[in-house]
Amino acid sequence: MRVKICGLIQAEQAVAIANLGATALGFICVPASPRYVTSEEIREIVAQLPENIDKVGVFAHSSIPEISQIVRDTGLTCVQLHGDESPEFCSLLRESLPNIQIIKALRVRSIEHLAQVSDYTKYIDTLLLDAYHPQQLGGTGQTLDWQILEQFQPSCPWLLAGGLTPDNVVTALNQVKPDGIDLSSGVEIQPGDKDLNKVALLFEKLGKWKALSLE
Numbered sequence: 001m002r003v004k005i006c007g008l009i010q011a012e013q014a015v016a017i018a019n020l021g022a023t024a025l026g027f028i029c030v031p032a033s034p035r036y037v038t039s040e041e042i043r044e045i046v047a048q049l050p051e052n053i054d055k056v057g058v059f060a061h062s063s064i065p066e067i068s069q070i071v072r073d074t075g076l077t078c079v080q081l082h083g084d085e086s087p088e089f090c091s092l093l094r095e096s097l098p099n100i101q102i103i104k105a106l107r108v109r110s111i112e113h114l115a116q117v118s119d120y121t122k123y124i125d126t127l128l129l130d131a132y133h134p135q136q137l138g139g140t141g142q143t144l145d146w147q148i149l150e151q152f153q154p155s156c157p158w159l160l161a162g163g164l165t166p167d168n169v170v171t172a173l174n175q176v177k178p179d180g181i182d183l184s185s186g187v188e189i190q191p192g193d194k195d196l197n198k199v200a201l202l203f204e205k206l207g208k209w210k211a212l213s214l215e
């Protein structure tokens with residue numbers, strides 16, 4: 001199970017979360033977010049992380065030259081597109097950054113929104129489904145309607161996001177079968193300040209869930 005913890009702003013917390021077992025850490029490159037981090041800050045944090053963890057820059061409505069510059073400056077290994085980027089944009093980004101993984105986030109308002117998934121899958125590595133919020137792009141703590149995702153099996157790996165917490169993650173995973181999960185506000189004290197006890201509890205719950213599902 002891939003586990004991405006998103007919205008890191010402190011190096012110490014990023015290193016601790018990597019050691020707890022996260023497979024990816026996300027850095028918000030959207031200036032309007034309370035979790036925004038500059039290229040210099042990302043570079044400093046990334047330099048302290050283990051090689052094998054994915055370092056994900058989260059962008060919304062940035063241009064390809066802007067994204068490419070930040071990737072070059074920081075050592076990010078993955079780009080998450082969290083705005084209204086089209087399949088064509090993903091394809092062009094892939095041509096510009098062939099060695100960088102691409103995650104496309106879709107903010108799902110209803111089951112009808114899932115129809116667009118197949119337009120994206122050949123241009124991306126991973127899909128991320130997040131909750132829709134009318135004013136905010138991400139990190140909202142709102143959950144998706146998991147029921148509409150019970151049969152969801154796209155042709156590429158996918159991550160479940162949106163309002164996941166150590167308390168509800170097992171319920172979500174018993175209902176939906178993603179390749180991984182993404183959490184931000186559910187393991188926070190305040191935006192960007194992660195609660196390491198909650199992150200540890202998350203991994204404890206995931207460990208027990210995995211052991212039970214192998215029985």
Ligand SMILES: O=C(O)c1ccccc1NCC(=O)[C@H](O)[C@H](O)COP(=O)(O)O
Pocket residue numbers: 006007026028030033034035058059060082130137138139140141142161162163164182183184185186
């Ligand atoms: O987290 C933000 O502040 C943010 C701002 C703008 C675009 C995306 C953002 N976050 C993207 C993420 O991947 C979050 O982890 C995802 O939305 C889930 O958040 P949460 O519901 O708080 O777990």
